[in-house]
Amino acid sequence: MSENAIVVEGLRKRFGTVLALDGVTFEVPEATVFGLLGPNGAGKTTAVRVLATVLRPDEGRAEVLGHDVVREPEAVRRRIGLAGQNAAVDPNLTGRENLRMVGILGQLPREQIAPRADELLERFDLSDAADRPLRTYSGGMRRRLDVAASLVQRPPVLFLDEPTTGLDLTSRNELWNMIRELVNDGTTVLLTTQYLEEADRLANRIAVVDVGRVIANDTPEQLKMQLGSTVVEMDVRGDGRAERAGRLLEERIGGRVEREGDRIRITSDQGAHVLIDVLRSLDGDGLSPDTLTVREPSLDDVFLALTGRHAEAEVDRASADEGSAKGDAA
Amino acid sequence: MSSVPVSVAVHGDRDQRIPFGVLRDTFAITQRNLIAYRRVPQLLVFSTIQPVLFVLMFRYVFGGAITLRGPIPYVDFLMPGIFVQTVVFGAIATAIGLSTDMKSGLMERFHALPMARSAVLTGRTMADLTRNVFVVILMMIVGFLVGWRIHTNVLALLAGAFLVLLFGYAMSWIFATVGLAVGDPESAQAAAFPVLAPLVFASSVFVPPNKMPGWLQVFADHQPVSATASAVRALVNGGPTATYVWQSVAWCVAILVVFAPIAVRLYRRTV
Numbered sequence: 001m002s003e004n005a006i007v008v009e010g011l012r013k014r015f016g017t018v019l020a021l022d023g024v025t026f027e028v029p030e031a032t033v034f035g036l037l038g039p040n041g042a043g044k045t046t047a048v049r050v051l052a053t054v055l056r057p058d059e060g061r062a063e064v065l066g067h068d069v070v071r072e073p074e075a076v077r078r079r080i081g082l083a084g085q086n087a088a089v090d091p092n093l094t095g096r097e098n099l100r101m102v103g104i105l106g107q108l109p110r111e112q113i114a115p116r117a118d119e120l121l122e123r124f125d126l127s128d129a130a131d132r133p134l135r136t137y138s139g140g141m142r143r144r145l146d147v148a149a150s151l152v153q154r155p156p157v158l159f160l161d162e163p164t165t166g167l168d169l170t171s172r173n174e175l176w177n178m179i180r181e182l183v184n185d186g187t188t189v190l191l192t193t194q195y196l197e198e199a200d201r202l203a204n205r206i207a208v209v210d211v212g213r214v215i216a217n218d219t220p221e222q223l224k225m226q227l228g229s230t231v232v233e234m235d236v237r238g239d240g241r242a243e244r245a246g247r248l249l250e251e252r253i254g255g256r257v258e259r260e261g262d263r264i265r266i267t268s269d270q271g272a273h274v275l276i277d278v279l280r281s282l283d284g285d286g287l288s289p290d291t292l293t294v295r296e297p298s299l300d301d302v303f304l305a306l307t308g309r310h311a312e313a314e315v316d317r318a319s320a321d322e323g324s325a326k327g328d329a330a
Numbered sequence: 331m332s333s334v335p336v337s338v339a340v341h342g343d344r345d346q347r348i349p350f351g352v353l354r355d356t357f358a359i360t361q362r363n364l365i366a367y368r369r370v371p372q373l374l375v376f377s378t379i380q381p382v383l384f385v386l387m388f389r390y391v392f393g394g395a396i397t398l399r400g401p402i403p404y405v406d407f408l409m410p411g412i413f414v415q416t417v418v419f420g421a422i423a424t425a426i427g428l429s430t431d432m433k434s435g436l437m438e439r440f441h442a443l444p445m446a447r448s449a450v451l452t453g454r455t456m457a458d459l460t461r462n463v464f465v466v467i468l469m470m471i472v473g474f475l476v477g478w479r480i481h482t483n484v485l486a487l488l489a490g491a492f493l494v495l496l497f498g499y500a501m502s503w504i505f506a507t508v509g510l511a512v513g514d515p516e517s518a519q520a521a522a523f524p525v526l527a528p529l530v531f532a533s534s535v536f537v538p539p540n541k542m543p544g545w546l547q548v549f550a551d552h553q554p555v556s557a558t559a560s561a562v563r564a565l566v567n568g569g570p571t572a573t574y575v576w577q578s579v580a581w582c583v584a585i586l587v588v589f590a591p592i593a594v595r596l597y598r599r600t601v
Contacts, residue, residue, distance in 0.1 A: 052442040077444035088439040092366040104358040105445040
């Protein structure tokens with residue numbers, strides 16, 4: 001189990017003027033989940049496309065189970081499953097027809113195709129809708145079928161590009177359970193996500209990606225230790241009060257205190273205890289917050305901690321990345 | 331969800347090739363595209379209703395005003411042209427189908443599967459060829475209903491039908507290229523018509539080119555749609571066939587030799 005299923009070294013990919021991947025390097029041990037965490041346009045999808053042999057990298061090297069994605073794409077394709085961001089299924093075919101088509105194109109032996117399709121339809125709770133064209137499916141059902149399609153060939157390596165975006169809570173939890181099951185059975189999963197929570201729940205290791213570079217690569221526990229597990233956010237309005245509160249908390253609270261205007265953000269790894277300390281300190285000085293939120297750290301908090309910038313500042317790049325994918329095709 | 335295990339046991343040697351894998355892949359893609367024609371009938375409307383309207387229009391509205399030299403009635407002149415026109419306009423469906431797939435993300439899945447690279451294109455064009463078989467039979471029935479008669483024999487008719495289908499297949503590869511190049515169905519349709527209209531109307535499809543202005547006549551006499559229409563006409567109406575048939579076949583081969591490699595290259599670059 002110590003072998004690496006995926007090895008990525010110095011991957012670079014440019015679309016026109018946008019450097020989508022700027023020397024990405026990471027390794028994924030067999031039978032583990034690796035999370036690529038980053039905002040839209042950070043380069044996550046581009047990395048997955050290169051690994052899935054859909055895109056050729058400009059520079060660098062990528063191997064899946066010892067097979068180079070550029071020199072041996074066919075061998076790689078026989079070992080991977082890919083579920084993309086936009087449900088890549090045929091809207092005119094039924095669920096069953098879609099899975100059988102992928103079975104044929106995935107070079108599954110003829111006699112295994114029909115049973116495999118039925119098995120997956122049942123597993124993903126789509127048996128009742130199996131013979132309806134996909135046009136009639138809900139978004140969540142389509143997404144489930146897309147993931148099912150990526151499993152038809154029983155791939156030892158699975159790429160899931162933001163698999164739970166647009167899924168409701170129940171479907172999301174079911175998909176998470178399924179991913180865990182697959183990994184228990186020996187599948188290696190590369191997962192991209194914009195949600196720290198998702199990466200935290202599933203991944204053995206998380207690489208945080210920012211403008212085409214890996215800016216952190218660690219276990220979720222280590223990352224959260226750096227970040228703190230609880231974020232308390234509050235607004236203290238009125239002149240100078242926020243500044244006063246900020247200074248006060250900085251002196252008395254263990255954890256990181258940041259202030260932006262009237263907003264104060266405290267990141268701590270002491271769970272809910274920090275909240276009691278915060279409120280006691282403020283109350284003792286005659287201050288009280290106007291709004292107060294306690295939550296787990298988000299991707300945005302990770303970004304603030306790692307780069308000093310908000311993750312949302314990446315929106316411009318995201319549209320550039322999308323536009324350039326088309327540009328490459330033209 | 332139920333508890334059926336999703337095992338990842340690797341079956342046999344993953345790199346083992348399935349015999350006739352290319353054919354199997356092509357057939358799977360062909361079938362998928364044909365299912366779409368069955369489930370989305372509006373895809374067929376453009377390639378059937380429109381030529382039927384042309385038959386009715388030219389047979390009953392314009393036909394009376396068109397006088398031909400010789401004993402052949404206008405309807406017998408018209409129908410072979412209509413068959414060719416039908417497959418030429420029908421080829422737009424190849425562009426629309428491929429560009430729709432490009433937009434849907436389905437191409438990304440195909441690229442990541444260990445399938446024959448060529449199957450997406452051959453499967454698409456084979457589906458459109460199959461559709462053309464039905465559409466040409468339909469147009470022949472429509473032709474018989476409006477008074478079209480064959481002056482030669484069934485074998486010559488079959489040869490004519492074969493030529494029409496071959497030409498339609500060649501046109502499909504032109505439009506496969508167009509569809510992959512523009513990448514979305516609306517642009518594909520918009521790009522197709524200005525190219526097709528002169529090929530179909532400045533040809534011998536509806537009228538003999540000898541009454542067109544000299545410069546247009548030169549074009550009309552030396553383009554593939556005219557060559558194929560004249561070849562089919564000679565086959566079913568009688569008269570010397572060899573020159574036109576060889577011209578038409580040569581055009582088909584030339585189109586395939588030029589456009590199939592371009593389409594395949596474009597496909598490899600699509601994601």
